[in-house]
Amino acid sequence: MTTLRAFTCDDLFRFNNINLDPLTETYGIPFYLQYLAHWPEYFIVAEAPGGELMGYSEWWVIPKVLMLCMFTVMGKAEGSVAREEWHGHVTALSVAPEFRRLGLAAKLMELLEEISEKKGGFFVDLFVRVSNQVAVNMYKQLGYSVYRTVLEYYSASSGEPDEDAYDMRKALSRDTEKKSVIPLPHPVRPEDIE
Numbered sequence: 001m002t003t004l005r006a007f008t009c010d011d012l013f014r015f016n017n018i019n020l021d022p023l024t025e026t027y028g029i030p031f032y033l034q035y036l037a038h039w040p041e042y043f044i045v046a047e048a049p050g051g052e053l054m055g056y057s058e059w060w061v062i063p064k065v066l067m068l069c070m071f072t073v074m075g076k077a078e079g080s081v082a083r084e085e086w087h088g089h090v091t092a093l094s095v096a097p098e099f100r101r102l103g104l105a106a107k108l109m110e111l112l113e114e115i116s117e118k119k120g121g122f123f124v125d126l127f128v129r130v131s132n133q134v135a136v137n138m139y140k141q142l143g144y145s146v147y148r149t150v151l152e153y154y155s156a157s158s159g160e161p162d163e164d165a166y167d168m169r170k171a172l173s174r175d176t177e178k179k180s181v182i183p184l185p186h187p188v189r190p191e192d193i194e
Helices: 009-013 029-038 104-118 133-141
Strands: 003-006 044-047 054-061 070-078 087-095 123-129 145-154 163-171
Touching (some): 009 029, 044 104, 087 104, 104 123, 104 133, 123 133, 123 145
Parallel strands (some): 054 070, 087 123
Antiparallel strands (some): 003 044, 054 087, 070 087, 123 163, 145 163
């Protein structure tokens, strides 16, 4: 049975099996500690019966970010209520290869969406590599749509060109007119994102 529990500092030394995936963005320890200190309720870990981490995700409702391990999600909340931009943002969602295709990512996203609803968010958003069609298709199955393309969002390594990202969104119940998910007609650059 999978256990969801609060992320602890010790988990930083246990989630390499999740974090070393080539499609997973990794961050320095201070970044994770910042989330743990500021948004502990959004920092959750999924643990397998044997104690191994299955994945993680990061989220905020800042209206932006969420984090979980074995499978994890990391995020927070951010944005402006006045401009109807208060939202939950998924910073990272990752599931260890041996625990994929079990519905863990969908469960983490559902949890993040519930928290974002409780925080009064208008929508949940996330960024995903255009080339990561498995993830893009999964998010579409979960009700997300492409809001805009962000040119050269992901830095490349070893001389490769930078990669574009999709900013995908899912409207929450507070956005009764679904204004937050009306696609932009043209791509934007990272510096144009608030």
